[in-house]
Amino acid sequence: MKIRSADALESIRREALKALSVREEANSSVLESASGLDKGTPHMEILCCGGTGCKASESSKIVDNFNQALAAHGIADKVKVIVPGCFGFCEKGPIVKIVPDNTFYTSVRPEDVEEIVVSHIIGGERVERLLYTDPGSGKRISDSKHMNFYRKQMRIALRNCGFIDPENILDYIARDGYKALADSLQRDSLEVLADIKASGLRGRGGAGFPTGVKWEIARKFNAPHKYVVCNADEGDPGAFMDRSIMEGDPNSVIEAMMICGYCINANHGLIYIRAEYPLAVHRLQVAIAQAREYGLLGENILGTGFSFDIEIRYGAGAFVCGEETALIHSMEGKRGEPTLKPPFPAEAGYFGNPTNVNNVETLANVPVILTKGPAWFSSIGTEKSKGTKVFALAGKINNVGLIEVPMGTTLREIIYDVGGGVKNGKKFKAVQTGGPSGGCLTEKHLDIPIDYESLAAAGSMMGSGGMIVMDEDDCMVSVAKFFLEFTVGESCGKCTPCRIGNKRMLEILERITDGRGTMEDIDKLENLAKVIKDTALCGLGQTSPNPVLSTLANFREEYEEHVKDHVCRAHKCKALLTYAIDPVLCKGCSACARGCPAEAITGEVRKPFSINPDKCIRCGMCISRCKFGAIKVY
Amino acid sequence: MxxxxxxxxxxxxxxxxxxxxxxxxxxxxxxxxxxxxxxxxxxxxxxxxxxxxxxxxxxxxxxxxxxYSFFTMTPKGRIPISVCLGTACYVRGADKLLEEFKRVLNIDVGETTPDGKFSLDCLRCVGACGLAPVATVGDKVYGRLNPSDIKKIVAEYAD
Structure with missing residues (x-):
């Protein structure tokens, strides 16, 4: 069925809203007690997270079990099972949410399903043991709105994730989906563009270029074929913001690409996505097919004469393809090597045609900016960075997950309030933002309000939103080495500073972590890093020294300890460690010797064992096996 | 070739x-x-x-x-194993998992066991950072792993 006008879209929206009413009502109210069919609740819904993280913990099996259990109890007509995108609280996955009472079950196992159905869905009693326990107060919390993890968040880009069924376009339409498009098509495209400019939206992919200005430039170049490209090649290790948006709300990206197409006079859309994201690919394919079916993609959209269609292009595992010129070459079927700008893609991009490239999260903001108005959006955030930012919070933190906070939130609020603090009560050491292009920030940076400028001034960058927390057990030299290994592996090899310079830097870091470094090496490292920053061809090369420079700036003493004292205070650098058994604590149980993969531990049972340092490979297996804490590392 | x-x-x-x-x-x-x-x-x-x-x-x-790292010119094992070396997994000890896989399978990264059964690779982030450190064996994702779990996992795939 094709939707032929804005009015027809509105009547479909009203109809679709009915199907969403249970969830919409639950969203605006907080029910203290659980609902249940036996208590007179007419309809209930079970939302089982269908994000990649929860799927890895058998959430599909949970969905199957729910459907079977509902059928077995004869209540399948009253209770619907919905698989929305990521709820964000990946640490406690798989998540199951029950509406209308908004009960938020965490770490659900497939075998818990029967109990939830019998006790909660039918009986109206919450399954207490599956509720989230607040680590501070020790109290069980049933509603996500009362959890610290969600309290400071503000979900704009993620507005529909964990709420709508991403494989049903009607759910999206019910939530004002495609309304921004319908409205825009009735306005002058320059006015729409002015709204995007006025909102202050900046690119969420890393550099923070103003989106409206980018569109304005692309609009200026006339050509028979112009392209809107969605950059979904999220390559930062440890970042999964874009993936979650595509999995949870693919239509928002499609709608925004069309609005962009209208503003810049382009009729072709391309989504460049990593092949490693099969679920996101699937959800996009479904969304595109449904949008075509409803006439929201194709010719003469909503009877306005505007035409637009979208194709998906697949990446093949190359980090550098996140850079827009490299991405365009990759879409043309070539090696994904960047080229010098200018010409910018706005002038000569995909097969020489004017092309506008935006990142997924940037696009996800566009429809809601237009429906709620640029003034609303620009009231959120800091002076120069408007709106919110999605971060993938991970590493040594209690609440790993996907979060969205207003710009200007401090790192301390993110790590200690939303993130629940450092795991296992360890001491906070650093937080790494911006992935391999970013830097490590320390305790002293915790109170700066986060925006593009403040992070850059502190020696890191916003990047796409990866945020990895590190504790006292992380060696900062090793972390710098880890990122450099990544960059060396991903360097396309085109320019000398990146291809050779980064390799030399990695070699120096290897010398330092192997205990063969000199003080001169540290200076060399710093010089080389600065030269690469200034001379590399593309964004990847120019930012690749950032992890080294920021750890040198903030943790120089750790570098010097490795070199001068041959000490790695985090006990990470194997070459600098000695394993030994404390003869007083050792009970002679032989657990370590039996577990030692190198057969380096010998001794007689009930007498202290000993480690042969020449055979020891410093794997740490003995530590994990010893129950008496007798293995010491120096 | x-x-x-x-x-x-x-x-x-x-x-x-x-x-x-x-x-x-x-x-x-x-x-x-x-x-x-x-x-x-x-x-x-x-x-x-x-x-x-x-x-x-x-x-x-x-x-x-x-x-592109996704493409390969050598055949993979029937059961490909990949250890995630994304940052989140790395800081939670993915390097130790990799060492243990190498030891248990007796192959290096990028290699396949002589019987063609397992191959071992690294990958960068499957996006299951909440379960870090993770490894994928075939289509299955294993999360919150310890080096001591590896032997058991490989044994699950015994013929």
Whole structure:
């Protein structure tokens, strides 16, 4: 069925809203007690997270079990099972949410399903043991709105994730989906563009270029074929913001690409996505097919004469393809090597045609900016960075997950309030933002309000939103080495500073972590890093020294300890460690010797064992096996 | 590579994939994706067929295959194992998992066991950072792993 006008879209929206009413009502109210069919609740819904993280913990099996259990109890007509995108609280996955009472079950196992159905869905009693326990107060919390993890968040880009069924376009339409498009098509495209400019939206992919200005430039170049490209090649290790948006709300990206197409006079859309994201690919394919079916993609959209269609292009595992010129070459079927700008893609991009490239999260903001108005959006955030930012919070933190906070939130609020603090009560050491292009920030940076400028001034960058927390057990030299290994592996090899310079830097870091470094090496490292920053061809090369420079700036003493004292205070650098058994604590149980993969531990049972340092490979297996804490590392 | 003999059937399949994409050189990456998912890998003779069909030099195809880490010129094991070395997994000890997989399987990264059963690789982030450190065995994702779990996991796949 094709939707032929804005009015027809509105009547479909009203109809679709009915199907969403249970969830919409639950969203605006907080029910203290659980609902249940036996208590007179007419309809209930079970939302089982269908994000990649929860799927890895058998959430599909949970969905199957729910459907079977509902059928077995004869209540399948009253209770619907919905698989929305990521709820964000990946640490406690798989998540199951029950509406209308908004009960938020965490770490659900497939075998818990029967109990939830019998006790909660039918009986109206919450399954207490599956509720989230607040680590501070020790109290069980049933509603996500009362959890610290969600309290400071503000979900704009993620507005529909964990709420709508991403494989049903009607759910999206019910939530004002495609309304921004319908409205825009009735306005002058320059006015729409002015709204995007006025909102202050900046690119969420890393550099923070103003989106409206980018569109304005692309609009200026006339050509028979112009392209809107969605950059979904999220390559930062440890970042999964874009993936979650595509999995949870693919239509928002499609709608925004069309609005962009209208503003810049382009009729072709391309989504460049990593092949490693099969679920996101699937959800996009479904969304595109449904949008075509409803006439929201194709010719003469909503009877306005505007035409637009979208194709998906697949990446093949190359980090550098996140850079827009490299991405365009990759879409043309070539090696994904960047080229010098200018010409910018706005002038000569995909097969020489004017092309506008935006990142997924940037696009996800566009429809809601237009429906709620640029003034609303620009009231959120800091002076120069408007709106919110999605971060993938991970590493040594209690609440790993996907979060969205207003710009200007401090790192301390993110790590200690939303993130629940450092795991296992360890001491906070650093937080790494911006992935391999970013830097490590320390305790002293915790109170700066986060925006593009403040992070850059502190020696890191916003990047796409990866945020990895590190504790006292992380060696900062090793972390710098880890990122450099990544960059060396991903360097396309085109320019000398990146291809050779980064390799030399990695070699120096290897010398330092192997205990063969000199003080001169540290200076060399710093010089080389600065030269690469200034001379590399593309964004990847120019930012690749950032992890080294920021750890040198903030943790120089750790570098010097490795070199001068041959000490790695985090006990990470194997070459600098000695394993030994404390003869007083050792009970002679032989657990370590039996577990030692190198057969380096010998001794007689009930007498202290000993480690042969020449055979020891410093794997740490003995530590994990010893129950008496007798293995010491120096 | 020379010992690889391409069956007529496989060659035909590759040609059909190229035709499906209208022998368009701009679709090279899509063609390689589909070919690899059919054949498991992209050996030289396959690359030559594709180059011939698209009317481009074989070295162009080779250049693309070797540029992207997703493409491989050597066959993977029947059960491919990948250890995630994304940052979140790294800080939670993924390097130790990798060492243990190497030891248990007695192969290095990028290699396949002599019986063709397991191959070992690293990957960068499957996006299950909440379960870090993770490894994928076949299609299954294993999360919150300890080096001591590895032997048990490999044993799950005993014939």
């Amino acid at each position: 020379s010992e690889f003999k391409l069956s007529c059937e496989a060659a035909r399949e590759v040609e059909e994939i190229c035709e499906k994409f209208h022998n368009d050189p701009g679709e090279l990456i899509s063609i390689l994706h589909e070919t690899q998912s059919k054949l498991g890998y992209l050996p030289e003779p396959v690359q030559r067929i594709i180059a011939g069909k698209l009317g481009i030099a074989p070295q162009k195809v080779y250049g693309v295959v070797t540029f």
